Amino acid sequence: MRRSMLFLPGNNPNMLINGNCLGADAIIFDLEDAVSPAEKDAARILVRNTLRYMDFGGCERIVRINSIDTPYWKKDLSTILPWKPDMILLPKTGAAADAQAVDAYLTELEQQLGMEPNTVALMPLIETAMGVENAFSIATAAKRVRALFLGAEDLTTDLQCKRTKESKEIFYARTRLVMAARAAGVEVYDTPFIDINDDIGIREDAAFAKDLGFSGKVSISPRHVEVINEVFSPTQSEIDYAYEVLDAIALAKKQGKGAISLRGxxxxxxxxxxxxxxxSMAMALGLGREEA
Amino acid sequence: MDIKQIASAGTMESSDVYVEIAPGNGTLEISLESVVVQQFGDAIRAVVLEVLQEQQVDNANVRIVDRGALECVLRARVETAALRGKGNV
Structure with a gap:
């Protein structure tokens, strides 16, 4: 379950070491945009050590590596892979071939390290027009692709349009990604909301993403994590209704009824x-009914 | 292995450590500044020495300015400084 995923800059020890107490379901250690070219080596080693020595409890550990058009991505992967990050976030994925190139190198590294194939999952970050158009083929490019993630900042630059808080400009991309991911049977995560101080805006934006079918939302600020978690968690009335449905189905089965109705x-x-x-989500959150 | 050039890693920010490494005069010299030097000075020096040994650095002047870094951060910064000093980046 990943309701929220929080970006942490890969070369900032103060944030990295506190990553497990910020409430996010997953932490994304960022080796890409948050790290200047001169500090790529330092961040890579720091993130490797954080993975190696820090206990993040139930919080998933994701690493955003540098894109495959840079000289850094292979070194990023070979440095961090021995410490088994849960998932690799691949920026600027424009085509299935991009994901397949990373998949092939991950497979090679997993073999060298004696790891089971596909131990480390891959989440392509879709942030170009080409990526959006190729979303389904990217989502099905390799077995280890388990999710797609929409990045709206780079995308709107590529689209040559303004990035707005209303986000009308990314509506097509959002729905296209949800459709592609669900068709491929993988999860899909929404772009961060960039106004850190707008508490109402983040709630509305997250709720809209949930309504569209996103599995969760990424955040660039710890301030947004709690709201995102709340929005992407089932409400008590949703949980109650879900139990009513399952109880009604169980009863109908017992009575040999084929079709049933509930609340009309x-x-x-x-x-x-x-x-x-x-x-299933309620159980994971400890909100489920105790079975007799 | 010798350090070829002056190099540094890390910052003076909280929870970080600044490491500067320079070519030595035949030995390994380590200077340490830390607010917790009384309590953890020996432990910090031991970690620095261990990482330098791993990096096969035995001839260098190393300056450590600790700002409350955890061991994993200290290890990362010393390793980065050593690699940069050797020209292996």
Whole structure:
């Protein structure tokens, strides 16, 4: 479960060492944009040591490496992989071939290190027009691709349009990515909300992303994590309804009924699936019903 | 192995450590500034020595200015400074 993912600059020890107490479901150690070219070596070693020595509990550890058009990405991977990050975030993924190049090198490293194939997952960051158009082929490029992530800042630069708080300019990209990811059977994460001090804006933006089908949202500020977690968690009434659905289905099965209704609405397979997803998330959050 | 050039790594910011390394005069000299030098000075020096040994550096002048860095940060900064000093970046 990744409701929230928080970016931490890879060369900032003060933030890295506190990453596990900022409330995010996943931490993204950033070796790319947050690190100047002169400090790439230092950040890489610091992130490697953070992975090696720090305990992040249940918080997932993701590393954003440098893109494959830079001289850094292979060194990034060979340095950090022995300490088993959960996932690699690949910036500027424009085509399936980009993800496949990284997949091939990860496979080579996993073999060298005696790790099971596909131990480390891959999350392409889609932040170009080409990437959006190729979203489905990227999502299905390799077995280790487990999620897509929309990056709106670079995307709007590529689209030659203004990035606004209303985000109308990324509506197509958002829906396109959700569609591609769901069709491929992988998760999908929404772009960060960049106004750190707008508490209402982040809530509205996260809620809209959830309504579109995103699995969670990425943040560049610890301030946004709590709101994102709240928005992407099921509410008590959603949990109650999900249990009602499953109870009604169980009862109908016992009584040999084929079709049932609840609260005046037919309960069909998609509703049951959604209820199961809600319960599964509620259980993961400790909000589920205690079974007798 | 000799350090070929003066190099540094890290910052003076909280939770970080600044490490400066320079060509030595045949030995390894380490100077340490830290607010916790009384309590952790020996431990910090031991970690610095261990990382320098791993990097096969035995001839250098090393200046450490600690700002409350955890061991994993200290190790990272010393390693980075040593690699930069050897020209291996």
């Amino acid at each position: 609405k037919m309960i069909d397979a998609p509703i049951v699936t959604r209820a199961q997803q809600t319960i």
